Amino acid sequence: MHKSIMIQGTMSNVGKSLLTAGLCRVFKQDGYKVAPFKSQNMALNSYITEEGLEMGRAQVMQAEACGIKPSVYMNPILLKPTTDVGSQVIVNGEVIGNMKAVEYFRYKKTLIPDIMKAYEKLTDEYDIVVLEGAGSPAEINLKQEDIVNMGLARMTKSPVLLVGDIDRGGVFAQLAGTLMLLTEEEKAIVKATVINKFRGDKEILKPGLTMLEDICSKPVAGVIPYVYLDIDDEDSLSERFVRRKEGGLVQIAVIRLPRISNFTDFNALESIEEVNLSYVTSPAQLQEADMVIIPGTKSTMSDLLWMRQNGLEAAIKKLADKGKIVMGICGGYQMLGDTLTDPYGVEASGSLAGMGLLPMDTVFEKEKVRTQVTGQVTSPVGHFKLLEGAAIEGYEIHMGTSSSKSGGISSFSRLEYGLAGKREVKQDGYIMDNILGTYVHGIFDSEEFLEGMVKTLLKSKGLNYEQVKTVDVKAHKEEQYDRLADTIRQNLDIEFIYKILEAGV
Structure with missing residues (x-):
């Protein structure tokens, strides 16, 4: 019987995609057949599969971490923004048309059968599916029609890890505030919190972790350090856009x-x-x-x-x-x-x-x-x-x-x-x-x-060009995924994660 776990975040760009990829790699290293899943992705970064179908690149990156070929089943809905209020809607890798946000909001629940068919296709083939949410589950104006965060967690009966970004500041408020806006049923689905992108001495953070556990009545499953990895980014919030390197010719x-x-x-x-x-x-x-x-x-x-x-x-x-x-x-x-x-x-x-x-x-x-x-x-x-x-x-x-x-x-x-x-x-x-x-x-x-x-x-x-050394891109990516998995193992309670997987919702 398959197992599943879901990564949700307090906001966009808290590191959900990388944490999902890292857990995928850990489970792969431990001998499991594992696949990623994100029911709905909004991004302009897309990829074409062997079958000529279109999907989000974040799930391609996660599939690489799993050591498997990308499939549109891993990302059945892709939204590619065309304007500030509209997107091209892609379902199961095929364009179905452009929709304004209000129009798509009314339409999206009709896509639940496509989502569940894709998810069940993965659960038939893999031991573990690692799901990724989008944005935040605490968007109270969107919760009623949700198909990507708590709504998806309920449909798939997946326990949730809630991730916050300490690098932006206010991580305790992020996590506590998000949980406060969830229903009692949704709070029960969240099994633990995770603090991501930490820089500094964890000893100084410990009193805050204790207080957070008391406030939220949820354990902190780990504190993940800020780590620099050469792994594909998901969207327009990428730090690559502002990063600068010195010394190149x-x-x-x-x-x-x-x-x-x-x-x-x-x-x-x-x-x-x-x-x-x-x-x-x-x-x-x-x-x-x-x-x-x-x-x-x-x-x-x-x-x-x-x-x-x-x-x-x-x-x-x-x-x-x-x-x-x-x-x-x-x-x-x-x-x-x-x-x-x-x-x-x-x-x-x-x-x-x-x-x-x-x-x-x-x-x-x-x-x-x-x-x-x-x-x-x-x-x-x-x-x-x-x-x-x-x-x-x-x-x-x-x-x-x-x-x-x-x-x-x-x-x-x-x-x-x-x-x-x-x-x-x-x-x-x-x-x-x-x-x-x-x-x-x-x-x-x-x-x-x-x-x-x-x-x-x-x-x-x-300039002399004879001695240029390029990288084997595939081998380099494998090394980066292994580094990511090492970071996850060292800073996340993996034994506790396996208990969550076994217990389910």
Whole structure:
């Protein structure tokens, strides 16, 4: 019979995703078949499975910690914000349409059968399922229709660990206040609290822990230290956006678009000693850049207008004129062309002039392209000669098709795509002197491409590029998950956690 446990938080970004991943890794190390589950995720970071279905990247990261392939059953509902009051709604990996928040609030309870079917699929296959909540269970205006926190805990009969973030301050009020706003039935489901992101001496904290246990009538299962791990982040609250590294030889600037998506594309670059990578929002921050990357976005046309209005577009074009490398991925690739046309109102309708750095046009289509891809760089020109033959692996997820003025694409790569047994071949991307565009997400996770790009940057500055050492991204991630599990074991009462699993709700 399967067991389950659920991680809920006092607010967003308290560390639910990492704690879920850490417990998944611990259970895997202890010999159990384990899977993650989040009924509803709101994020612009998404992933395409082998079946061509779309899911949140947080559950992909957690599946990696479990040592299993990602499946949409781990994240049956994904909401991708399109505006401040609306989202694209994806159910079981397929887009069902765009909804305003009020509309989705009325609709979401009809998705309970999809949620439970996905959850039961996992419980049939795995010994333990580790569930993750969203935001806070104490959002009293949302509790009646809840399908992701206490509502889900009740449906799945999962005991809950409630996590608070001490780094932001007020952790005792977070935990006590959250419990105070729960019903008696919900309080009974919460078996313990956890304090996360602690810096300092735990001895000083002990009197507070005793008082918290008295106030909440719940044990504190652990105090997790603030730990720096190179593991994919979930959302726009990522600390990567403000983190700075010193001492690198080349400067890479990623444009932090308002609707930036799949920023995990660039995590591998941060692991290279020679690279300083930063996320920028103003022209002044581009002054020292050796390479500019325009990332994916959920709203290509509006984010291009944002760059146009704040001067970033002009600054990027000046750097391109000076021979600096400019790269666009997915929506960023579409921006580099001459025109973007939206005949079906996928984004904003009408047409918009692109940046004019690549002689190609993009037309938004009704259907989203969703596929994993493998291939290699075939036609490097200009600055990119060192990329020749580099293997590529990743995935595509976009609404448009791009074509050059002469018909087809002046491509830089040859890719295989589609489902197993039905693989097809196509050309991807556009390459011209110092400008490069591609639809492939996760391209820097391909070690040969990563190494070739870093060498290209060093060579462009006249620096020695022969000794560059890149990382094996998969092996590096495995090491990070093991470090996370070690941290969890050392600071969480694992014996108590197993008792919670056995007892259930």
